[in-house]
Amino acid sequence: MGEIKNVVLVHGLYADGSSWGKVIPLLQAKGLHVTAVQNPTTSLEADVDAVKRTLAQQDGPTILVGHSYAGxxxxxxxxxxxxxxxxxxxxxxxxxxxxxxxxxxxFAAAPASAGLQWSADGYGLLSEQAFVHDFAGDLPEKEARTYFAVQQPVAKAVTTAKTTVAAWRDKPNWYAVSTQDRTINPDLERFMAQRMKAHTVEIPASHAVLISQPEKVADLIVQATHATDTH
Structure with a gap:
């Protein structure tokens, strides 16, 4: 299999496509064609549809990348x-x-979950305290508050959704564990990575690792574009 040139990035909850803003130029500098999906976070089905529409626009083989819930x-x-x-x-x-x-x-509950607040119409947001300290705890506070300002509400339907396929069972996969994560327990991340038999790296970072450690995240994605014929 030849080198992959297309990368599609998918953001997680409490965020939007701007969360990839530091990773994108690093990938583009490697000659990659990069697209970040703006998934609506209204339901798993709607988010999958948004990704499928983006995949349809790619010219050839593609690496698909997800942060947080986007996994x-x-x-x-x-x-x-x-x-x-x-x-x-x-x-x-x-x-x-x-x-x-x-x-x-x-696994032990991640602290950020205590900061999830629901509106009367069924949409959730992280409190500013939880976002700054538990979601993006290794960012300068001023920067963390900037990302808090673009936080995208999540519909309650997302919290009970179940996947019907597990593409990682059939395709090569990579995993970056955030060792200081307070949004997903790092031991849960390790469990999932081991179960997938993923090529795994551990990064000393918060859940917002794609913002605080963009070089390491970009490096892992570049590895995937070069090594998709191995598992």
């Missing part, structure tokens, strides 16, 4: 034939039909 999205959307490898950045990596909330309960 679920790429696990589902990654069965697209254009997708030749999956990269998980401090991300959920459920098996087909798995109850992800039940899986999280096998």
């Amino acid at each position: 679920m999205v790429i696990t589902q959307a990654g069965d697209d034939p254009k997708v030749k490898g999956l990269v998980y950045i401090a991300a959920r990596a459920p098996d087909a039909g798995e109850d992800y909330p039940a899986l999280t309960k096998k």
Whole structure:
């Protein structure tokens, strides 16, 4: 298999496509064609559809990358034939039909979950305290508050969604564990990475590793574009 030139980036909850803003130029500097999806976070199905529309626009083989909740999205959307490898950045990596909330309960609760606040119409946001300290704890506070300002609400339907396929079972995959993560327990990240038999790196970073350590995240994605013929 030849080198992959297309990379599609998918953001997680409490964020939007701007969360990839430091990673994108690093990938472009390597000659990669990069697209960041603006997924609506209204339902897993809507987010998968947004990724599939973006994949349809890619000219040839593609690496699909997901941060946080977007790991679920790429696990589902990654069965697209254009997708030749999956990269998980401090991300959920459920098996087909798995109850992800039940899986999280096998590990100590991540502190950020206590800061999730729901509106009367069923949309959730992280409190500013939780976002700054538990989601983006290794960013300068001023920068963390900037990302807090563009936080995208999540619909309650997302919290109970289950994937119906697990593309990582059939395709090469990579995983970046954030060792200081306070949004997903790092031990849960390690469990999922090991279960996938992922090429795994550990990065001393918060959940917002793609912002605080963009070089290391970009390096892992570049590795995937070069090595998709191995598992």
